[in-house]
Amino acid sequence: MSAITKSAEPSELFFQPVRSRSRLALREAQPIQRTSMHEPERRLWKLTTQAVSPSVARLESFLLLLQLVIALVVMSSCFIQSSRLLHSDAILHFVTSISCQK
Numbered sequence: 001m002s003a004i005t006k007s008a009e010p011s012e013l014f015f016q017p018v019r020s021r022s023r024l025a026l027r028e029a030q031p032i033q034r035t036s037m038h039e040p041e042r043r044l045w046k047l048t049t050q051a052v053s054p055s056v057a058r059l060e061s062f063l064l065l066l067q068l069v070i071a072l073v074v075m076s077s078c079f080i081q082s083s084r085l086l087h088s089d090a091i092l093h094f095v096t097s098i099s100c101q102k
Contacts (some may be wrong), residue, residue, distance in 0.1 A: 085091050
């Protein structure tokens, strides 16, 4: 049996030169929105401050402070533990035991 194949696009379409147009010609005309002089503009910072309630801001501040305190406690605990290991020569004993096994 012979298979009949038919290409979807002729190859001549792929090798045609591209028509270049300037960017100004490609840009579409956008209408200018005119606002009245009596109507003030709404600024982004005013919109975002209205969306957040004060109780949510207090809760977020408390949680951030709690995370900072926990991070400081953990870092100080790690520093104290590493200083204890250095003073007791536990690290030196560990390294010498590993090097003797080879």
